[in-house]
Amino acid sequence: MPPVFFLCFIENAYINCLQSTKYGLDVIYVRNIFPNYLIGIAVISLSYTAVLLSEPTFLNLTKEDGIIEGMGAVLFLISAIMSAILFYKTLLRPKNLQLGRPLFYVFFALAFLFSFGEEISWGQRILGFNTPSFIEEKNLQGEFNVHNLKFFHGVTEDGNPKFGLWAWLTMKRLLILFCIGYLVILPIVVFISEPARRIIGLVDLPIPHIFPGVIFLYTVILAKIIKFFIESPDLRHGIVEIMETNIAFVWLYVPVSWWIKYWKSNPSP
Secondary structure: OHHHHHHHHHHHHHHHHOOOOOOOOOOOOOOHHHHHHHHHHHHHHHHHHHHOHHHHHHHOOOOOOOOOHHHHHHHHHHHHHHHHHHHHHHOOOOOOOHOOOOOOOHHHHHHHHHHHHOOOOOHHHHHOOOOOOHHOOEEEOOOOOOOHHHHHEEEEOOEOOOOHHHHHOOOOHHHHHHHHHHHHHHHHHHOOOOOHHHHHHHHOOOOOHHHHHHHHHHHHHHHHHHHHHOOHHHHHHHHHHHHHHHHHHHHHHHHHHHHHHHHHHHHOO
């Protein structure tokens, strides 16, 4: 419990710092943030208890195109739609509009749409189309997606492990790095650096609330801890599927917070 109170203290200091700046940084202030942390941590923790189910049931839930993966895909799709609508609405309100805001909205809309498509292999198994041969031979699972391409995995096509910076060129690690960069590092940099606040305010980059960054770190760390105590590769893969869906859940908070900010700033239809 004390760590949660500490997070609340840091969060309030962070928000107060941003609210006092003259650069118009876009951060949502959430009163009584303590319940948010409790709910977020509780939801993430409960999701991993699925591993306590019987092994066939757990594997059925976390299989390809299963319930868990489907939930993650739907969450990314909702985030993409919300971001795209915000992009459209900001273009309809040219007054005091900075170019950066709609560009960032459309970037995230495309990123969320890409994540949705990758989760379902762009509807390949639903629509039943075959993988083009030039993609199939480069894909570890022979599927129509990017994240399973041999280029984006931890070993070379010869089966040798990648080393150095090359080892970080995997879709999973790139996703983790992007999440850490935007949800964790960016809020911290903005908190401690006046020049950073000035630059980000000028380009009109929406600053994420510190809350999703904390919950993101929690879900990734908890997944690694659980995997440490599991030997079965299938069960470990299931934990990864739950973690990815939890990450989609965390990211949904971001466009939701944008919508709250937008409707507070633009109450008229």
